[in-house]
Amino acid sequence: xxxxxxxxxxxxxxxxxxxxxxxxxxxxxxxxxxxxxxxxxxxxxxxxxxxxxxxxxxxxxxxxxxxxxxxxxxxxxxxxxxxxxxxxxxxxxxxxxxxxxxxxxxxxxxxxxxxxxxxxxxxxxxxxxxxxxxxxxxxxxxxxxxxxxxxxxxxxxxxxxxxxxxxxxxxxxxxxxxxxxxxxxxxxxxxxxxxxxxxxxxxxxxxxxxxxxxxxxxxxxxxxxxxxxxxxxxxxxxxxxxxxxxxxxxxxxxxxxxxxxxxxxxxxxxxxxxxxxxxxxxxxxxxxxxxxxxxxxxxxxxxxxxxxxxxxxxxxxxxxxxxxxxxxxxxxxxxxxxxxxxxxxxxxxxxxxxxxxxxx
Amino acid sequence: xxxxxxxxxxxxxxxxxxxxxxxxxxxxxxxxxxxxxxxxxxxxxxxxxxxxxxxxxxxxxxxxxxxxxxxxxxxxxxxxxxxxxxxxxxxxxxxxxxxxxxxxxxxxxxxxxxxxxxxxxxxxxxxxxxxxxxxxxxxxxxxxxxxxxxxxxxxxxxxxxxxxxxxxxxxxxxxxxxxxxxxxxxxxxxxxxxxxxxxxxxxxxxxxxxxxxxxxxxxxxxxxxxxxxxxxxxxxxxxxxxxxxxxxxxxxxxxxxxxxxxxxxxxxxxxxxxxxxxxxxxxxxxxxxxxxxxxxxxxxxxxxxxxxxxxxxxxxxxxxxxxxxxxxxxxxxxxxxxxxxxxxxxxxxxxxxxxxxxxx
Numbered sequence: 001x002x003x004x005x006x007x008x009x010x011x012x013x014x015x016x017x018x019x020x021x022x023x024x025x026x027x028x029x030x031x032x033x034x035x036x037x038x039x040x041x042x043x044x045x046x047x048x049x050x051x052x053x054x055x056x057x058x059x060x061x062x063x064x065x066x067x068x069x070x071x072x073x074x075x076x077x078x079x080x081x082x083x084x085x086x087x088x089x090x091x092x093x094x095x096x097x098x099x100x101x102x103x104x105x106x107x108x109x110x111x112x113x114x115x116x117x118x119x120x121x122x123x124x125x126x127x128x129x130x131x132x133x134x135x136x137x138x139x140x141x142x143x144x145x146x147x148x149x150x151x152x153x154x155x156x157x158x159x160x161x162x163x164x165x166x167x168x169x170x171x172x173x174x175x176x177x178x179x180x181x182x183x184x185x186x187x188x189x190x191x192x193x194x195x196x197x198x199x200x201x202x203x204x205x206x207x208x209x210x211x212x213x214x215x216x217x218x219x220x221x222x223x224x225x226x227x228x229x230x231x232x233x234x235x236x237x238x239x240x241x242x243x244x245x246x247x248x249x250x251x252x253x254x255x256x257x258x259x260x261x262x263x264x265x266x267x268x269x270x271x272x273x274x275x276x277x278x279x280x281x282x283x284x285x286x287x288x289x290x291x292x293x294x295x296x297x298x299x300x301x302x303x304x305x306x307x308x309x310x311x312x313x314x315x316x317x318x319x320x321x322x323x324x325x326x327x328x329x330x331x332x333x334x335x336x337x338x339x340x341x342x343x344x345x346x347x348x349x350x351x352x353x354x355x356x357x358x359x360x
Numbered sequence: 361x362x363x364x365x366x367x368x369x370x371x372x373x374x375x376x377x378x379x380x381x382x383x384x385x386x387x388x389x390x391x392x393x394x395x396x397x398x399x400x401x402x403x404x405x406x407x408x409x410x411x412x413x414x415x416x417x418x419x420x421x422x423x424x425x426x427x428x429x430x431x432x433x434x435x436x437x438x439x440x441x442x443x444x445x446x447x448x449x450x451x452x453x454x455x456x457x458x459x460x461x462x463x464x465x466x467x468x469x470x471x472x473x474x475x476x477x478x479x480x481x482x483x484x485x486x487x488x489x490x491x492x493x494x495x496x497x498x499x500x501x502x503x504x505x506x507x508x509x510x511x512x513x514x515x516x517x518x519x520x521x522x523x524x525x526x527x528x529x530x531x532x533x534x535x536x537x538x539x540x541x542x543x544x545x546x547x548x549x550x551x552x553x554x555x556x557x558x559x560x561x562x563x564x565x566x567x568x569x570x571x572x573x574x575x576x577x578x579x580x581x582x583x584x585x586x587x588x589x590x591x592x593x594x595x596x597x598x599x600x601x602x603x604x605x606x607x608x609x610x611x612x613x614x615x616x617x618x619x620x621x622x623x624x625x626x627x628x629x630x631x632x633x634x635x636x637x638x639x640x641x642x643x644x645x646x647x648x649x650x651x652x653x654x655x656x657x658x659x660x661x662x663x664x665x666x667x668x669x670x671x672x673x674x675x676x677x678x679x680x681x682x683x684x685x686x687x688x689x690x691x692x693x694x695x696x697x698x699x700x701x702x703x704x705x706x707x708x709x710x711x712x713x714x715x716x717x718x719x720x
Binding site: 004006008009010011012017018020021022023024025026027028029057058059060061062065092093096097098185187193194195214215216217218234235236237238239240241312318320 | 364366368369370371372377378380381382383384385386387388389417418419420421422425452453456457458545547553554555574575576577578594595596597598599600601672678680
């Protein structure tokens with residue numbers, strides 16, 4: 001496959017790239033309407049949901065902002081469970097629109113602790129929603145969303161989930177886990193270029209929508225709903241990405257969710273085993289380590305920037321560094337979407353070859 | 361060329377579709393950084409501006425919302441000069457975020473009258489910004505933006521321009537006309553699939569930004585600015601669209617703006633002449649008729665829906681109907697981007713053949 005091993009954009013299979021090259025059609029015509037309905041229906045299968053589902057032309061962050069502004073009002077108390085860069089981004093979006101964010105922020109590299117969330121919900125009965133990242137791309141940690149969602153629903157709160165780098169790669173049964181708004185994006189496990197966020201909206205989220213007072217126009221789920229009824233989106237969508245998603249979803253349904261999840265689990269294990277064999281430590285505790293992105297602690301003496309440059313220029317392997325305060329302290333291997341164990345072997349071999357010249 | 365003759369998405373030349381099929385690269389790596397800087401610099405040439413310019417992954421409407429939330433505060437008085445569906449959409453976005461919209465709404469099909477704008481500005485000295493559509497896609501009318509912008513600056517107001525279906529096709533010298541925020545989108549004259557809005561931001565718009573209090577996160581120009589300084593976008597961009605824009609901008613710079621504008625003027629004239637020769641009237645007054653989209657009044661007896669279906673299914677020509685209250689009353693021929701006079705001849709021939717079976 002390809003040497004791009006960052007946690008998104010992920011490499012795209014050739015049949016998906018071919019779909020990206022399709023000529024434009026009328027986005028308000030019958031042909032596009034059928035494609036949009038087909039993509040929406042198949043996407044729901046992969047979300048394991050009967051909830052409404054919309055395609056929004058934007059990055060994953062746009063989807064997170066949409067989750068916030070469609071369900072909350074200024075002044076609403078929200079519990080923000082953050083374990084890294086993207087959890088904090090989700091919280092920032094809510095704060096920016098006037099939510100009263102109660103931060104339950106963990107040291108980067110940790111997973112959320114269910115007992116802390118329970119205490120926070122007990123302490124502040126007026127919390128309206130809990131915002132949580134399923135898989136934190138910046139630290140390579142997967143939260144125990146099954147347990148978190150069960151607790152959140154015990155307290156009868158709205159659950160807003162950033163599943164950008166997990167959905168379609170790691171098991172996330174949206175209905176079983178009562179996720180009210182669930183956000184993912186095309187350039188992750190879906191093997192499609194960036195440009196589209198996909199969001200599911202539960203009946204409870206719709207009830208919150210009816211009362212929510214944050215300003216919304218472009219992100220308005222109500223507009224998305226009424227246009228989807230006629231096979232359209234309110235605003236001109238990224239038509240090429242919809243073409244590409246249609247091909248990707250057929251590939252994914254053919255492979256089947258259990259096989260996809262098992263493949264990501266195998267690939268995740270191979271990545272962790274591989275870096276440990278090179279003498280590295282994982283950045284997070286292994287039991288929370290993600291099956292879509294492996295964050296590796298830089299050994300003493302390692303020049304991460306130099307390592308990434310050698311890998312990129314001499315081995316055609318592109319990995320990610322650390323974000324913000326983790327810059328220079330970790331590097332990350334993305335393994336979601338179009339990936340198998342051979343790709344990980346290539347990464348590990350390249351790492352082994354490059355390390356001596358990067359200070360180790 | 362292609363038979364898709366709606367006012368966006370427009371057909372894409374093969375070299376642009378090939379760029380859409382490029383494999384993904386790291387959107388935070390050096391290669392993408394260079395492409396983004398190159399596209400931004402060339403886009404500025406075509407905007408005829410030295411202002412800042414940003415690519416936002418969204419539809420044109422996202423760009424309009426961004427123009428509003430980055431420059432205004434709730435309660436700000438804005439004069440909304442609307443001549444159709446998209447002008448009203450721009451006003452709605454502002455109202456939704458709490459602007460006090462003073463509507464100067466014209467009957468659809470008319471152009472804005474400079475004297476009305478002058479009176480409105482005289483009557484309400486507290487108006488902070490004027491929102492105007494350069495080319496109204498729903499009615500096929502081009503406003504006299506040179507005159508409007510000169511008046512707006514005489515009153516020292518901020519000028520927010522929807523140039524979605526004009527920029528890159530019809531002359532719009534952004535700096536000369538003092539447009540503070542100017543919005544366009546990839547699927548129009550740029551010959552690229554939808555998924556990206558492009559916005560220019562003047563120093564005066566930045567001064568407004570510094571005081572603007574509408575909530576903004578995803579659309580924040582300040583974030584776009586700080587990330588562009590390192591060759592990035594704040595959120596994962598639609599990488600394929602950026603690849604495609606790079607090819608498109610090179611094609612456009614090679615043709616040259618004067619030639620592009622002259623070609624659109626010729627094509628617009630050919631469209632108007634062609635439909636009039638078939639006995640149709642233009643929907644707007646001819647002196648305001650747009651060179652990117654021709655709106656044609658339905659003759660008595662004409663079944664517009666049936667006409668569009670025959671054209672689509674039997675002639676491979678896709679036109680647009682009327683929007684909202686113009687449904688069934690007009691049809692529209694898009695002629696912007698990858699279009700020449702032969703394409704218009706094909707449309708006129710197909711119309712001639714189809715009309716007898718559509719009630720005329």
